[in-house]
Amino acid sequence: EADIYQTPRYLVIGTGKKITLECSQTMGHDKMYWYQQDPGMELHLIHYSYGVNSTEKGDLSSESTVSRIRTEHFPLTLESARPSHTSQYLCASSGWGRGSEPQHFGDGTRLSIL
Amino acid sequence: GENVEQHPSTLSVQEGDSAVIKCTYSDSASNYFPWYKQELGKGPQLIIDIRSNVGEKKDQRIAVTLNKTAKHFSLHITETQPEDSAVYFCAAGSGTSYGKLTFGQGTILTVHP
Numbered sequence: 001e002a003d004i005y006q007t008p009r010y011l012v013i014g015t016g017k018k019i020t021l022e023c024s025q026t027m028g029h030d031k032m033y034w035y036q037q038d039p040g041m042e043l044h045l046i047h048y049s050y051g052v053n054s055t056e057k058g059d060l061s062s063e064s065t066v067s068r069i070r071t072e073h074f075p076l077t078l079e080s081a082r083p084s085h086t087s088q089y090l091c092a093s094s095g096w097g098r099g100s101e102p103q104h105f106g107d108g109t110r111l112s113i114l
Numbered sequence: 115g116e117n118v119e120q121h122p123s124t125l126s127v128q129e130g131d132s133a134v135i136k137c138t139y140s141d142s143a144s145n146y147f148p149w150y151k152q153e154l155g156k157g158p159q160l161i162i163d164i165r166s167n168v169g170e171k172k173d174q175r176i177a178v179t180l181n182k183t184a185k186h187f188s189l190h191i192t193e194t195q196p197e198d199s200a201v202y203f204c205a206a207g208s209g210t211s212y213g214k215l216t217f218g219q220g221t222i223l224t225v226h227p
Contacts, residue, residue: 006157031213041201041220043158050212059115090157100146100207103215105157 003027006091006106014114019078021109023091032074033103035090036060043090049074081113116141118206120218127194128226135221137204138186144206147180147187148215152201161202162189194225 004025013019025032034047035058045058049068063085064078074093078085088110092103117140127133139147145166150158164171164178164187171178175194180187191198201222205215 033214041222043203043217043220045214048212048214092157094213098212099209100211100213100215102148102160102163103213105150105159107155107157 004091004093004104004106006089006109008109009107010110010112012112012114013081015080015082017081019081019111021076021089021091021111023074023076023106024072025074025093025104026072027093027104028071029093029104030071030096031094032068033092033094034058034064034066034074034076035092036062037088037090037108047076081111083113086111086113116144116206116208116216118204118216118218120204120221122221123219124222124224126224126226129194129196131194133191133194133198133223133225135189135202135204135223136186137188137206137218138184139206139216140185141206141208142185143208143210144216145209146207146215147178148205148207149176149178149189150203150205152203152220154200158203191223194223196225196227199223199225 007022030051035043044060046062047066090108092105094103095101120137148163151161152158177190204218207215
């Protein structure tokens with residue numbers, strides 16, 4: 001069973017629209033992440049959060065923004081979607097503290113901008 | 115920053131054969147090495163992980179080995195089955211990375227019946 005949920009699973013939308021991709025986790029994890037996965041498979045970190053009110057940009061520059069108002073919720077927003085934003089977006093979470101633990105992934109949102 | 119290289123990019127085996135995927139990392143501070151399996155339409159799922167104080171770990175048909183001196187680690191799958199067909203990712207993280215992982219490029223494994 002999934003402990004991290006992403007909605008919608010698929011979204012096809014026109015250029016210029018504002019989009020919010022939802023991500024929620026029930027594990028109480030402090031750390032959450034957004035990845036962009038291109039057709040070449042590679043996972044690129046675009047945003048992460050250490051906890052409530054903390055957000056940082058990842059290794060790959062993205063025009064999207066994120067917020068972390070509640071521990072369990074880490075939405076990603078695109079103010080004005082463009083065809084270049086077409087991709088798969090994966091959300092993940094991991095435990096607590098500075099060290100590394102397993103990241104738990106959602107099943108992703110496949111976004112297509114027409 | 116950390117850089118993780120993964121090989122091969124595609125691997126095709128017959129059912130029952132073994133499969134080996136190799137990764138190298140650059141940051142000697144990395145101390146956590148997970149492996150993920152991603153099936154079509156799903157997010158990556160952790161299948162096994164190893165920390166730097168251990169050289170080998172096994173879980174049924176899968177095993178991971180780590181060579182800290184050479185900075186490389188490998189995934190071994192024995193007695194492969196068609197349901198092992200998926201994309202596999204290695205990753206590396208450190209004790210100060212706040213959970214951030216650097217992923218390899220992925221390997222598409224195909225097991226032919």
